[in-house]
Amino acid sequence: MTTTPAPPAPETREGLRLLTACLRRRAGLLGLAVLGGLLYQLSLIAMPWFIERAVDQGIVDDDSGALRTWALAVLVAAVLAALAEMVLGWFSTLSATLEGNRLYAALADRIATADPRALARFGEGDLGMRGTRDIDLVRTWLMGFASFVTGVTGFALMIVAIVRLDPLLAVICLLCVPPLVWLNTYLFPKRFGAANTALSAAHGRRADAVQELLSASAAVRGLGGEDALVARHHARSAKVTEHTLTTARVSADWAALSPFVPALAIGAGLALGGLAVLRGTMSVGGIVAFTSWMSMLVMWIGVLTMRLSQLSQATTASRRLQEILLPGPGEKPQSTERAALPATGDLIARELSVALGGRTVLPATDLHARGGELLAVTGPMASGKTTLLRALARLTLPATGTLTFAGTPLDTARAEEIHQRIGFVPQRPVTLSGTLADNLRLGAGHSDEDLYAALHTAALDTHVRALPEGLDTEVGEGGTTLSGGQLQRLALARALLRRPAVLLLDDVTSAVDTTTEHLVLTRLRTWAGSGTALVWATHRPAVLDAADHVVTLPAAGAPAPTEERVTTGG
Template sequence: MRLLAGCLRGSAVLVTLSVLGGLVYQLALISMPWLIERAVDRGVVGHDDGALLRWSLAIVLAGVAAAGAEMVLGWFATVSGTLQGNRLYLALADRISALDTRALGRFGEGDLGMRGTRDVDLVRIWLMGFGSFVTGLIGFAVMIVAIVRLDPLLAVVCLVCVPPLVWINTYWFPKRFGKANTALSAAHGSRADAVEELLSASAAVRGIGGEPELVRRHATRSAAVSEHTLRTARISANWAALSPFVPAAALAAGLGLGGLAVLRDSMTVGGIVAFAGWMSMLVMWVGVLTLRLSQLSQAVTAARRLQEVLTIPPAGAADSGRLMPRQGTLTAVRVSAEAGGRTVLAPVSLTARPGELVAVTGPMASGKTTLLRILAGLATPAGGTVHFAGTSFDDVAPDRLHARIAFVPQRPVTVSGTIADNLRLGADLTDDDLREACAVAALDGFLAGLPDGLETEVGERGSTLSGGQLQRLALARAVLRRPAVLLLDDITSAVDAATERTVLERLRAWSEGTAVVCATHREALLEAADTVVTLKEPPAAAAPTTQETEEQVAHGG
């Protein structure tokens, strides 16, 4: 509820304007039965053409006012909901980008996607309906007061329906609907994870006959989504049907009693028409309020899921506010890492100065990728410290850190679009800038042979590019940012020896003021490096080792 209240405060002016529009709409709408009552009693029954004309004109004006006010309500409600939905999405994206691997490990990729789409949309939809919810409650109260003024007996009939309506709409169905919707949201997240696995792992397991298991897992989770959707829909349908039934039954009873009152001349014909109009509105607004309450229940569930991510403290939250220099030395002192109760990176130290090339090597499972992720600020070490230009990573906000340290993974990720889109990533860069970066990454020859050049589509997940081309595209993308430290995770593993030599030569010429750290097992890179850090395979025991496991060998020293 605090998150939802914060969204309302964030668009307080827009929400207020939508509520004011809704109030005018409600008052104009509620005035119509009263105006009709006057037109019937004084114009029709009283045979007064002038009165009939005046009251008919008043009804038309009330209708125009209601239409204009509803436009105001809808406009400002839509704007406020859309703005806050976008802000919530950006806040979620910012927090996810600031979390380390350990924190993100609590959520699946598909589940995070559902939180950023479905859950944000549920909050946005509730925000868009907030104005009509508030004014609907006010209109509900005003209509009851109007009926009380009309006739005490009809007021009793109207008030009798209030307790069951309150019980139905504030306790019985919200409680059941909220529980069912929470289960549905979890099922959607679980299925989204299965979809992500099916898309990303299908090609890898197809050749060994594992794809049917991924399909079966997706089918099972889809069946769970269907089951929870039907359960939620049944509760929603019963809620939507029972809520209007109560005031509809009161309307039937009121028409019977009101008709008898008209026959006894204790009520006018216009009075019974006004009562029928107000009770019909009551039925309609009970349906609207029921919808808004169900949206509130969904929004609360969605907000709870969003806060599970937003309330996680980001890595490097204790920002000292210090500016990061454009160049500096990267230093790691006895950093280690653990996962699942075992050591995955034994304590290791290294130093990378501007213009130096540091190679990190070692056997499989020795923690080369883990070390690079720690140096990039993407993972938190279990022990040890990392500094850039004398400043600890713990004292730097992630966005400031990532502006100086670039990480290129062994399996790069592309975005949908062209090669230029993947290089720019929204930055203001010219085509010449892109071509220069491609030249550093030895991608210029491939680019020159493409009919569309930089405007070539990369395809789904980079399907039109080979593994080596993807690696060099990711390298060019990092080069464009001119980082102080460039971390490369075996980025020449998918290229031939000649291309590797070209990449090394151009990278060394480019990196005069940049420290380059590369995890590799390739001889060419190890020979070209200024310093080689050799990792040893960590012990199998869960307890972290206390023995230094790195070996630094300075070429020529």
């Protein structure tokens, strides 16, 4: 699969804008996570202070009552820390999962409805990586956002606690800050970001190679071209390995050096604090508290380092997502205000045309699809029949003209509502790995009776009932266990289950015999009744004879399409 060169990626601020929008959408849940995180940090910071009191007042002063009191305080703080961490984890995970699912849906919707010219520069494998790995990186960062905020707050509170303990020890602690800031906000984020950007691009290129290897190997095997595809996959996999190791080296250096700085401070503070204890200017409990707080600092630095690396990864990933989500070069941004679509209505196209690569692939076309009627679209090869159906389904954006459903312009409607009202069955349908039932339901709660009813309309129920495992029969990758005609009718049944107001059919009986075609036609007209409009791109005489109206598309460069009312059939 060849792709056009990609334009420059969106700047870092575009990636940060996406991350900021994610935070705003989940502000309520993240706020609860932050509250849990703050209680967690306060409980942890309080524990060394309680231990200090237990050592000085209970052990050193030989006061068992004080020892029991402060030991109980440590226990209460530990319980609060555990409960608060549960709150932190629950709301962080919930917000990240919800936002990740929203990004999945937004990306899928964008890919389904975008102008193909806007996506032509991306390979299928690369799009898959953006919809999986990149969204997962954003989700992982969002899951750790609350702990990052509360960790920074805990660091500041710990500095205050050490100042209260001994100003000299606080100076030692503060001396850690400049190198930590330099390491964690400049040196390693810059190096890690560059390495991760290269790694993400390498993953996308390798995914393209995998997709090409799987989809094209059968076609080139007889030509001796499979070795070239395998070699390309190996070369791109080697690049992934190279960039993975580079990213891992930067990450390992970052993870090692960041905690090393406060570890040095622990050694220096322990020496100075020990001397202060010997001089009698600091208590034994105080040096225990200092050591505990500095040990926490080492742990927090490790967590903060991980969160900063996740931010770097998420920024790179969000830039890649914005390349898809934002309008491409020359593409008009869609309005944020969306009109609601009625449940039923006529689909009307006026002067609808489509151009790709500066060439008109569909001339200006008028079409009126009414509920309960069958409208056939015909024409010579490459006249634009499939392009017209894709434009009617808003899977291809028209160059000129208007398209309305029940009087509402579709360019003002929400994409999900368009998909609910207008169904599209391609000539070469896509199947999922799984059973027949999985491919029909697509996650919806249809009963087996519903599935068989749809299969009956598609004239496939007899075949499915005859299978040993019925609806539980595995379809196989790419639908290899079904014939071409069976695949078309399976996709038709899947669309029928959604009960759209308009059903667009792209030559769905091209691979079946005339007897089966007659069954499909008869049952479809009964199923549609007076509610659903059928728009059928075809060259089959039986469909044309059964149609209420026929739109004939001209060959490229010929006069405009014509529509005629059919008085025979339908």
